[in-house]
Amino acid sequence: MILKKLKIKDFCNYKNIDLEFNPASNVFFGDNGTGKTNLLEAIYFLAFLRSQRACKDGELIHWGKQGFYLRGEVERKGNFFHCVEISLYREGNKKLRINSKVRMKLPPAEEGLKIVGFYPDDSLLISATPLSRRRFLNLEISQIDGVYRSYLRQYQGILTQRNLALKRVRSKKGFLDDLLPWDEQVVRVGARIIEKRLSLIEEICPIARKIHGFLTGGREDLTIGYVNSSMGEGFRYGSSNTSERSNLGLADKFSQSVCRLREREVSMGMTLVGPHRDDITFFINNINASIFGSHAQKRTIVISLKLALAELLEKILGEPPAILLDDVLSELDEKRRDMLLDFLQSHKMQCFITGTNAEQFRSNLKKATFFEVSGGTIAPQTIG
Structure with a gap:
């Protein structure tokens, strides 16, 4: 897909901007603090209907204005065009239109704009909290799987109710039997979420490994694992043992863990096992990158992961997503910079x-x- 045109009005530091883009690479250069990241933020907002950085959407409105407006013209496969418009006002009203039709939520995969983005803080993903890595998984899978988004919403509601039931049992205001229906639901929906995460890991592992090998000149071998809380902290799914997965019985193991941890969960008033407690891990040449990886190595891992996601999206959608790369070359040595730019130049x-x-x-x-x-x-420039 191609973002052909973009209009920005009263968004961040931009008052009124109209741009036409190259179907290949578009490079935005300038001093720090001039608004380069704000431009990528506008494109991100068109794709996800939310900010990548700001806590509140209203923070993106130009100072002194009452709202902002974004419009993107997107060309999808088969020469189909989608006009994506977003209006947001300080009162909190947000409107999404696709081809002039009002939408109440993110469009399905076959409509609108799909992107994969890399931002400077993404390098922290490798050594950040498990919560950050789970959010990363949830965001990327939701972009290609609307059912997964539905499972997440269901699971969060079930988790909230189960935790309330655990607190009632702890305070002697409820009974252990009150937990049984929530046990069944948390296992059923949670296992589906884990299954979809594992599917993504299995598909993305070989792609990311290949890209990472290219970017590092074959010097580093990347492997990615999924640590499942119901299997215990020492259990890891990864590219080398995916054959085990079909025999694991995710729901059964999950259910057994729920029963095993019953007393502890009641005493703490919270659910201690499930997809909300899982994690992903990264290894370079069989060494834990979160502990021993350099800044450049961690950045290269995340770049490889993002580019692999883009290739996977292309496989699923039948067309490549747009790629956003914010300050991507910093902290990379010259060889890695050249390999990355060569990769981007060679891919459509x-x-x-x-x-x-x-x-x-x-x-x-x-x-x-x-x-x-x-x-x-x-302003577009002619270089050289």
């Missing part, structure tokens, strides 16, 4: 890349359009 994916120096991109991204960002303006 529309990219939006930010950096402070256009010269870093010139020799590798020969088909790119360059835009200079300065003081709330964005």
Whole structure:
């Protein structure tokens, strides 16, 4: 898919911007603090109907204005065009329209804009909390699987009710039998969430491994694992033991763990096992990257993971998503920078890349359009 045009009005530091994009690479360069990331934020908002950075959507409204407006013209496979419009006002009203039709939620995979983005803070994913990695999984799977989004909503509601029931039992205001219907539901829906996560891990492992090998010149071998709380902390799914998965009986193991932890859960008033307690792990040459990986290695892992997700999305959707890369070259050595840019040049994916120096991109991204960002303006430039 291709984001052909973008209109931004009263969004962050932009008052009124109209842009047309290159179907290949688009490089936005300028000094720090000029609004390069804000441009990517606008594209992100078109795709996900929320901010990637701000806690509240209202924080994205230009100072002194009452709301913002975004419009993107997206070309999908078969020469189908989608006009995605978003309006948001300080009162909290948010409107999404696709081809002039009002939508109440994110569009299905075959409509609108789909993206995969890398941002500077994403490098922290490797050594961040398990919660951050679960959020990453949830976001990426939800983009390609509407059923998964539904499971997440169901599970959160079930989890809330089960935790309330556990607290009632702890305070002697409820009975253990009150937990049984919630036990059944938390296991049933939770196992479905885990199953979909495992499917993603299994599909993405070989792709990410191949990309990571390319970016590192074959010096590093990446493996990714899924740590399932119902199997105990020492159990790990990964690319080398996926054959075990069919024999594990996820729901049965989950149910057994719920029973085993009953007394402890009651005493703590919370559910201690399930997809809300799981994690993903990353290894370079069989060494735990979260503990021993350098900043550049962690950044390379996340970049490989994001590009692998883009390839997987292309396989599922039949067309590649747009790629957002914010300050992607920092902390990478020259060899890794060159390999990354060569990878982007050789793949037919529309990219939006930010950096402070256009010269870093010139020799590798020969088909790119360059835009200079300065003081709330964005102007296409001819480089060289």
